[in-house]
Amino acid sequence: MIRLFLRQYRIWLILLMAWHICLNIVLTVDRGFASVSLLYINILWLSIMTICVLIIYVKDRHRLTAYDKKGRDYVEMVAQSCEEQLQALRDEKEEQSRQLLEQKDELLAWVHDMKSPMTALKLVHDKLDVKTREQAEKEWLRLYLLLDRQLHATRIQTIAQDNRLEPIPLQPIIIEEIKALRTWCFEKQLAIDVDVADVVVISDAKWLGFIMRQILSNAVKYSEVGANIQIHVHQHNNITQLTVTDTGCGIAPADLPRVFRKSYTGTIGRETKAATGMGLYLAKQAATALHIDITIASVQYEGTTVTLTFQQANDYVKTLGM
Template identity: 30%
Template sequence: MKKFLLFLKFEKSYLFLYFISNIIFVALLTTDPSISFRWDTFIYAFALNILIFIAFLLYRFQKNSQAIRHIDEEDYENLSFEGVFYEQYIEELKRNHIRTINDVQAKQKEYHDYIVSWFHEIKTPISVLRLMQQTDFEPKSLIEEITKIEQYVDQALYYAKLDNFNQDYEIKNCNLDRLVKDTLKTHSKAFFAKKIRLNLSIEPTIIQSDSKWLQFILNQLITNSLKYTNENGEIAISTNETQQEKLLIIEDNGVGIKQEDLPRIFNRGFTGTNGRIFTKSTGMGLYLAQELSNKLGHFITCTSDENVYTQFVIHFPKNIDPFWATKKNSLAHSKGAPL
């Protein structure tokens, strides 16, 4: 009974139409002088009309109940114009839900793959340290392995923070030259160990960014240059400025990058030929550097010639406010749009 009363609630238009039509019918009978009004005929017609209307409602109730029972079946038939659009809307919600689940599962898999790769990566310097305990070792080698561990830990930490970037950043004026020099100090032992010359030509440059995140980006790029520059090589770091942007240029004369690998070096997990031949790599350093740069309103480009040089350029556009660019990216991310 409760179900039938709920059904009647949604059949108000039919009830209203029924009562209005009856009122019009009675009004015509009583006001038209050419019609001889008889109560017995009226009561008979009225009762017959009610029976027909009740039969119609029962039929509608039965059809709706049947449709509800078979709503999950493919041959489900809508009983209203509104229902057709609700069905389309629900189907679209289902598709969006499936896409969201697939995105979440893909991110979980990517995170799992990265963590597995990271574990294998960090085991190498730990194993080297264990071997050093059993043999005579140079303090320089110990520092190198500890530095590697620190870099891997930092990379994992920043990767974990990537999705919550908007909760942990502060855009302000930064001295780019000071950030570069501070980053180079952390790599000074690597420069000495590989006897790599540093050609530093940077002017005092003020840019709008987050110093902590930008220093991580610089660290990834300089680490990459050191990794693929041979002993007695050279790394040149310089600044430049145009009407549209300020530039930080990091160039080395190392092994270079194959042209077929160049378009993919910023892809997540891409190691390329160099990553497979010269050293084990998670393929996350340059990906994180580019992702964080974009979130800060900057971007990185790379040009290279195999066995000749590799040049990374960080672009700091003058006509983009990094704060509002980051806010825009955060809003788009919260709505499920691509960053």
């Protein structure tokens, strides 16, 4: 134990001894200290140094006991201990990652399993009377959107491995998403003006459909009865901009900078309790992964415009050589 302690503090002990020797030399050579007792100074200095060393030793001996039993150098033992703790953290991280992957797989399996009863419900509701059928279809659509959002939320982390970039026409994707929301649109008597012509962009059809689904569902959700939603495409040079404009309640100025944050519902969402704060967040994540710029402009109580900007010569296109 004592040898380990001396090795640990050898630099400081050498420094104290050197200072002690220098003090003795000064007291011996300098005639001004001739009347000072050299023995007294040495005894006083050594006593103070001994007391300090003993205090440090008593304080640290419990900490050094474990290293002394193993008969190894203190510095090596500390380095080994740090490495062991680091490896333990790595192992814990790997275990957590494995558990997250298992939970993700289980969640994906659950979502896929839910599709079967939903398909059956879709067939059953056709046998209902008109009024009941409309109400059932509305609730079915809401359930479908929630499950679809959860499915894509689970897959968003692996979007780089789950996309296929190719030239795709915008109009069929938009029309398909509007058809999926037709029950909701009929209920609110909404008119949707689509002007996208034969515009083609480079993107992934499935993920682009998901982005449009989130944007359109928000536009429909916050539009008043009998309102109008406009979908237009503007092209300039190599840039294509798709805008979705509604005349709904709009977004408060304080909420606008935070609409893409995870789980942020905003003022309207808290008042109506109809928002989850995940739709625009997931749309933003997917758009960023596909090199699509998504922005929102809104005036409260007047309406909202969501803009998707596609660049024909983006990083993905250059990588693919298209």
